[in-house]
Amino acid sequence: MGKSVCVIAEFRGGDLRRVSYEVASEGKRIADALGSDLCAVALGSGIAEKAAELGRYGVKKVYIVDDPALENYLAESYVPIIADIIRQCDPAAVLLSASVDGKDLAARLSARLDVGLVQDCTEILVEDGKIRVKKPIFAGKCFAWNEWIEGAMPLISCRPNVMQCLTLSEDQRAEVERVDIPVPETRSRFKSMDLDTSGRVGLSGAEIIVSGGRGMKEAQNFAMLEDLAKLLGAAVGASRAAVDAGWRPHADQVGQTGKVVNPNVYIAVGISGAIQHLAGMGTSKYIVAINKDPDAPIFSKADYGITEDLFKFVPAFTEEVRKLKSTCS
Known part of the structure; x- marks a missing residue:
């Protein structure tokens, strides 16, 4: 069996966002095509039980760092921790959502890990063991197919609400492993998030x-x-x-x-x-x-x-x- 495919889960308010299930479902499809397992990385506060829910979408193991300081996304703390976990796992590919936080995280991980990144992908294929991804270019007027050179680890952000969200088993739970990585000191602090509380349906996840x-x-x-x-x-x-x-x-x-x-x-x-x-x-x-x-x-x-x-x-x-x-x- 080859290296695992790794997905990065996204939490908000202590709950997994739907985009995490979409990325996990796509990650499972790719892992199956490569003959490997699917793992996940999750950062947050009090997330162990929720992280195990990724097992319903084919994730075998979730590596978590659970700390009150990680309740909200902050690049200075998230990037070095996730980069360290990815180095230890040495996955065949890493997938995450092209959400606002996901795009920011993906770009920083690409620089820190020195790997090639393709953002905002709408389709992923596995052909002869190689991963190819499709993304819109020139304001969506056409599409480009991208692939990585031999031995390079693909880093891919997936456009939200594009990938199919497929539940394999409602009862399946992922193994949760706590990773002992200290949260780094940061020069910035998360103060607040101004969310729309009008009760209206949000644009990003609307059907x-x-x-x-x-x-x-x-x-x-x-x-x-x-x-x-x-x-x-x-x-x-x-x-x-x-x-x-x-x-x-x-x-x-x-x-x-x-x-x-x-x-x-x-x-x-x-x-x-x-x-x-x-x-x-x-x-x-x-x-x-x-x-x-x-x-x-x-x-x-x-x-x-x-x-x-x-x-x-x-x-x-x-x-x-x-x-x-x-x-x-």
Whole structure:
């Protein structure tokens, strides 16, 4: 059996994030193809029981460092600890999520371990024992395939909400091994995290997103998108034009200078489809475009297009969804 494949788990608020399950599932698939086992690394505070849950996704052993000082991600403390564990494990490949923290961690690990990194991957193949990865380039207009030279350890960050999350066994628990590595002194301190407490669905992990653009005309008109999103259990996003106009906060921006999302359904309302916006949502499973301009670029990317005045279509569509939900309830 070859070297283990290693995944880096991500915790927030003491709980494993969904992206950790996605990366573990992908890691298991790669480990099977290489004829090796799957292990994981997890840092946090009071995480031993939660870390064992990774066994449901094929992880055999989780190496943890459990310390109150590691409750929240801080590069100065996380990077040297994880790098030390990876050196000791000497894995065949390392996978982690291309989340905000994951991208930061991956870049620093690449420099510290002197290994090649490919960020934000959307597909991983194993061919003749070699790992190849696919990632979007040029704002998502095309894709590049990357591979490593013989003997090099691949370091790969996976785009969230792209990889399949597959449970192998609900009862399976991973072996948890505590690693005795001291937490280094740092020059910075974690003070607080400003999370959205409005109760709305977050953009990053949303399965359905309803986004509005310049065609919404003013901030008040986003209320109709909020109504539709509430019925669909969706998140509300916005184009850069809508954010620049002050209609929505920057946290809602989807695009090259905002958030990169990958929902099952992306509904673009009054969005023309500039390349910067497409870079942030172009890998969505299904794209629905609503725009009165039949020549809008968004239609070239859409799976379903509605050429109609959004102020007529969205309220009518929302009412139909409401009727369907009341019938099914």
